[in-house]
Amino acid sequence: MGSYYAQKTLKLERPRVGLLNIGTEDSKGGALQKEAYALLKKAGDAGYLNFIGNVEARDVPLGGADVVVADGFAGNVLLKGIEGTALFMSSMVKDMFKKNLLTKLAALLCMSGVKSMKAKLxxxxxxxxxxxxxxxxxxxxxxxxxxxxxxxxxxxxxxxxxxxxxxxxxxxxxxxxxxxxxxxxx
Structure with a gap:
């Protein structure tokens, strides 16, 4: 359903479906991940979806897959980790721009880009x-x-x-x- 959703909403012809795991090798993960990997691979080999294999959490924000399959716990941990990283980076950028007059001037020059990035996050x-x-x-x-x-x-x-x-x-x-x-x- 995630692949179908991505086709319809993101207008992707063959969304790349990845399985969230601790490594990209097919032997990684616990019993649940290994079983899910085997099922997704069979579905991919049969042409039901475009399964690209395991994806690590660090690859998700960089577009490592269009659809990420995860159990509820791991998926929620991933989302909260990304949220926390975004908040942390936002705080660091704010602090950096407040240091002195020169950084405040730099902030004015960067403001439209920073606002655009903030809206995306x-x-x-x-x-x-x-x-x-x-x-x-x-x-x-x-x-x-x-x-x-x-x-x-x-x-x-x-x-x-x-x-x-x-x-x-x-x-x-x-x-x-x-x-x-x-x-x-x-």
């Missing part, structure tokens, strides 16, 4: 994550969401309704399901 603009595979659009917002983030989450849900995305998934779910026999194929 602001989770409140996204709102949340659309939960896939359920009958109605549900957007999971961050637990610390403020009014702006909630507004963005509502906007995202409205866009999903207007686009008929939930119904689209329901009608096309057969294209997203890997046949059971492929799971057990050697």
């Amino acid at each position: 602001d989770y409140r603009e996204t709102g949340g994550t659309l939960l896939l595979g359920i009958s109605k659009p549900v957007v999971k917002a961050h637990g610390s969401s403020d009014e702006r983030a909630i507004f963005s989450a509502i906007r995202q849900a409205v866009q999903a309704v207007e686009a008929g995305f939930t119904e689209d998934i329901r009608q096309n779910v057969d294209k997203m399901i890997v046949p059971k026999e492929l799971e057990h194929a050697e």
